[in-house]
Amino acid sequence: MSSHRExxxxxxxxxxxxxxxxxxxxxxxxxxxxxxxxxxxxxxPDGGPNFYEFGDDVLYEIHVSNSGDARADISYQFRFxxxxxxxxxxxxxxxxxxxxxxxxxxxxxxxxxxxxxxxGRTQTLGDNLPVPPVNIGPRSTANYARLARQAVQRIxxxxxxxxxxxxxxxxxxxxxxxxxxxxxxxxxxxLIPSAAAVGVNGTQGLNVHSxxxxxxxxxxxxxxKAPKDVMDPKSVIGVWATASRRRARIVDDxxxxxxxxxxxQVSRLGNPLFNEVLVPMVRKDEWNSQPxxxxxxxxxxxxRPELATLLPILYPGVFPNLAGYKKPRADLSAILLxxxxxxxxxxxxxxxxxxxSDMLRLNVxxxxxxxxxxxxxxxxxxxxxxxxxxxxxxxxxxxxxxVAGLTIPLVDPSFTPDSAAxxxxxxxxxxxxxxxxxxxxxxxxxxxxxxxxGVPAT
Amino acid sequence: MxxxxxxxxxxxxxxxxxxxxxxxxxxxxxxxxxDADESTDAIDDGTPTSFVxxxxxxxxxxxxxxxxxxxxxxxxxxxxxxxxxxxxx
Numbered sequence: 001m002s003s004h005r006e007x008x009x010x011x012x013x014x015x016x017x018x019x020x021x022x023x024x025x026x027x028x029x030x031x032x033x034x035x036x037x038x039x040x041x042x043x044x045p046d047g048g049p050n051f052y053e054f055g056d057d058v059l060y061e062i063h064v065s066n067s068g069d070a071r072a073d074i075s076y077q078f079r080f081x082x083x084x085x086x087x088x089x090x091x092x093x094x095x096x097x098x099x100x101x102x103x104x105x106x107x108x109x110x111x112x113x114x115x116x117x118x119x120g121r122t123q124t125l126g127d128n129l130p131v132p133p134v135n136i137g138p139r140s141t142a143n144y145a146r147l148a149r150q151a152v153q154r155i156x157x158x159x160x161x162x163x164x165x166x167x168x169x170x171x172x173x174x175x176x177x178x179x180x181x182x183x184x185x186x187x188x189x190x191l192i193p194s195a196a197a198v199g200v201n202g203t204q205g206l207n208v209h210s211x212x213x214x215x216x217x218x219x220x221x222x223x224x225k226a227p228k229d230v231m232d233p234k235s236v237i238g239v240w241a242t243a244s245r246r247r248a249r250i251v252d253d254x255x256x257x258x259x260x261x262x263x264x265q266v267s268r269l270g271n272p273l274f275n276e277v278l279v280p281m282v283r284k285d286e287w288n289s290q291p292x293x294x295x296x297x298x299x300x301x302x303x304r305p306e307l308a309t310l311l312p313i314l315y316p317g318v319f320p321n322l323a324g325y326k327k328p329r330a331d332l333s334a335i336l337l338x339x340x341x342x343x344x345x346x347x348x349x350x351x352x353x354x355x356x357s358d359m360l361r362l363n364v365x366x367x368x369x370x371x372x373x374x375x376x377x378x379x380x381x382x383x384x385x386x387x388x389x390x391x392x393x394x395x396x397x398x399x400x401x402x403v404a405g406l407t408i409p410l411v412d413p414s415f416t417p418d419s420a421a422x423x424x425x426x427x428x429x430x431x432x433x434x435x436x437x438x439x440x441x442x443x444x445x446x447x448x449x450x451x452x453x454g455v456p457a458t
Numbered sequence: 459m460x461x462x463x464x465x466x467x468x469x470x471x472x473x474x475x476x477x478x479x480x481x482x483x484x485x486x487x488x489x490x491x492x493d494a495d496e497s498t499d500a501i502d503d504g505t506p507t508s509f510v511x512x513x514x515x516x517x518x519x520x521x522x523x524x525x526x527x528x529x530x531x532x533x534x535x536x537x538x539x540x541x542x543x544x545x546x547x
């Protein structure tokens with residue numbers, strides 16, 4: 001998936017597992033950028049009585065680099081606190097939850113938001129902010145959309161924030177791709193063929209927990225201005241998210257736990273699928289623990305991606321030009337590790353400098369698209385991935401096509417992509433509740449009562 | 459190497475200690491009577507009531523003390539050896 005269970009260690013720690021990161025100029029407030037980090041993958045909506053929640057013992061962060069060295073110039077830190085109101089029940093709620101402060105909700109969660117700048121300046125933007133309950137069903141959370149809206153908070157007059165459950169917006173044919181890189185629409189061409197079929201969205205009916213923060217552009221750029229010139233280097237920011245846990249954890253005799261020591265990073269995400277598909281299994285946990293500024297150590301996996309070698313083997317005769325291409329993949333390095341420099345795509349750049357680092361790179365001078373194309377930049381829509389990432393961008397198809405060679409001519413005009421490179425896809429779309437046009441953009445989560453496993457969410 | 463008495467060791471933890479071959483969680487009950495007296499003194503000085511010592515290399519005496527949100531590296535071969543012996547105590 002994008003980064004769901006993408007590494008051996010974090011796959012056992014879902015509360016800290018960063019699954020997707022988004023960064024885009026807000027379509028309804030183009031003087032702001034919306035930053036989203038999702039955690040806790042593959043939530044079955046009916047997962048009670050201990051429904052999904054953020055970890056009180058996890059430090060969640062969204063980082064922004066605006067000075068070209070892939071180090072965080074600004075970090076937004078989120079810490080959560082859970083309260084149990086009624087000590088004598090096993091229930092998540094003891095009656096209908098009519099509002100976000102309803103005493104029937106037995107396990108409310110609250111959070112703080114801090115902005116930490118590289119120079120050490122720290123500002124608490126909000127404290128004791130409410131997380132909405134999860135979407136349980138029509139008796140417990142009858143009007144879920146209204147409940148969730150109550151958790152949208154304005155903080156510091158300039159920021160808007162929401163932390164809570166959302167419908168999974170990422171879509172992928174998970175069962176197919178990890179069955180030896182099968183793509184159902186083309187599996188008749190696979191080395192082990194079967195009849196072509198329609199893609200199946202593996203995240204259908206599932207939820208995630210989202211941290212959504214809307215920030216004025218002037219709060220994120222190097223010079224504190226909102227640039228209008230796309231070619232201005234100061235118009236590009238790098239974005240990634242992390243989760244960290246305290247260094248030691250002791251299980252008490254009463255079954256509780258105590259954490260000791262400083263926080264250590266256990267999860268990281270910038271570009272979707274980076275750790276998942278490019279980094280070999282034995283180094284995935286290490287990658288999760290490192291900052292983007294050290295990604296030079298992983299650059300070889302971008303320049304010579306394993307998947308690009310496998311595609312011509314698994315689809316015999318379909319990718320002959322890709323099979324014959326032996327140069328390091330400068331196109332993928334530009335897209336994923338440095339940003340696209342001036343002169344590659346006319347009128348566009350999101351170059352952050354020579355430091356090789358996995359970050360989502362967003363040129364904030366590019367205005368939102370009036371008619372967004374889910375294939376983003378490769379389809380001529382510079383407001384979409386890999387210029388940042390919108391919730392509706394089809395990053396699986398974009399990255400599949402890039403790895404298959406579609407973007408090589410950007411840096412090596414002598415290469416002719418295979419015809420399959422522009423057709424390859426996994427054949428899925430979002431089958432969960434649709435995205436919103438406004439904050440928090442990710443759709444209403446599937447309800448526990450309403451959702452039958454394997455059937456599209458209602 | 460840092461020469462460190464047990465009192466000094468606990469003081470380091472209280473000042474903001476860091477992290478194996480063995481990890482040991484120490485509360486007041488984990489120490490012998492004499493040592494417990496010392497730890498009581500330390501607690502009176504504001505030391506956390508529990509913290510974690512992570513022995514990363516017994517032979518070289520390398521340890522880290524994890525207290526609160528801090529981590530301090532310590533080298534004390536004698537103490538590491540004593541802690542190692544406590545494993546089977």
